[in-house]
Amino acid sequence: MDVVRTPLIAGNWKMNLDHLQAIAFVQKLAWSLKDHDYSADKVEVAVFPPFTDLRSVQTLIAADKLPLHLGAQDLSPHDSGAHTGDISGAFLAQLNCQYVIIGHSERRADHHEADELVAAKTLAAVKHGLIPVVCVGETAEDRDTHGAAKIPVEQLRVVLEAISQDSDYVIAYEPVWAIGSGTPATADEAEEVCAVLRDTIANSHGQERAESTRILYGGSVKSGNIAGFMKRPNVDGALVGGASLDVDEFSAIVRFPDHVTLD
Numbered sequence: 001m002d003v004v005r006t007p008l009i010a011g012n013w014k015m016n017l018d019h020l021q022a023i024a025f026v027q028k029l030a031w032s033l034k035d036h037d038y039s040a041d042k043v044e045v046a047v048f049p050p051f052t053d054l055r056s057v058q059t060l061i062a063a064d065k066l067p068l069h070l071g072a073q074d075l076s077p078h079d080s081g082a083h084t085g086d087i088s089g090a091f092l093a094q095l096n097c098q099y100v101i102i103g104h105s106e107r108r109a110d111h112h113e114a115d116e117l118v119a120a121k122t123l124a125a126v127k128h129g130l131i132p133v134v135c136v137g138e139t140a141e142d143r144d145t146h147g148a149a150k151i152p153v154e155q156l157r158v159v160l161e162a163i164s165q166d167s168d169y170v171i172a173y174e175p176v177w178a179i180g181s182g183t184p185a186t187a188d189e190a191e192e193v194c195a196v197l198r199d200t201i202a203n204s205h206g207q208e209r210a211e212s213t214r215i216l217y218g219g220s221v222k223s224g225n226i227a228g229f230m231k232r233p234n235v236d237g238a239l240v241g242g243a244s245l246d247v248d249e250f251s252a253i254v255r256f257p258d259h260v261t262l263d
């Protein structure tokens, strides 16, 4: 029997919107989705605000019973203690975060996060009951030297070795050259790498886990190109940066089943 993977559209706000702006944004997003008869059964939506917004957004989601999931953009590999500025997965779980982004290319670049640290953070997320959204992807130079899949597969393998095969996780394939560039991968390019990543999961964690794991594409996703990605069998959603900060645009991305675009 084929496994049904509910698509996930995840909005990575990066370092944008303070907690007051976040409240206004989430209210508008919820109205937009409601106006368009959004059904959470068909597509799951998650927002990933900065840490300082999480409590406000959590309270709003709970009070108004909004059909939105909450995630953080990073976490510490440690549970608690002398780690100034870090945030424990335990704290995120207390805030009803279901997801946490790990290993985003901006953190790998800005904070020199190596694969081993990404693996340790993924383990910490799983330990605290959070679903890690593990980002992997190649730079333009990597792609020109090795082809698109080699580096993402290597990054993924280190993570898979660190966690058990019954852990729940999401993978985000994000070619670094596509992030914030306005030049997305083509749907065929995304599909090709996502298929290899699924094979990598099957080899490490078994076929069943590979079939049930959602693999997202990220990198300059917009309402005009999302349908093309979502038509591909190994793309199960999108990690959206810039376009997740525009209510109408993000709402239209979430509603991809209703609009088919020309690739």
Ligand code: PEP
Binding pocket: 012, 014, 174, 178, 179, 180, 181, 182, 218, 219, 220, 221, 239, 240, 241, 242, 243
């Ligand atoms: C991201 O930050 O994960 C991302 C994909 O950004 P953008 O959609 O702006 O390319």
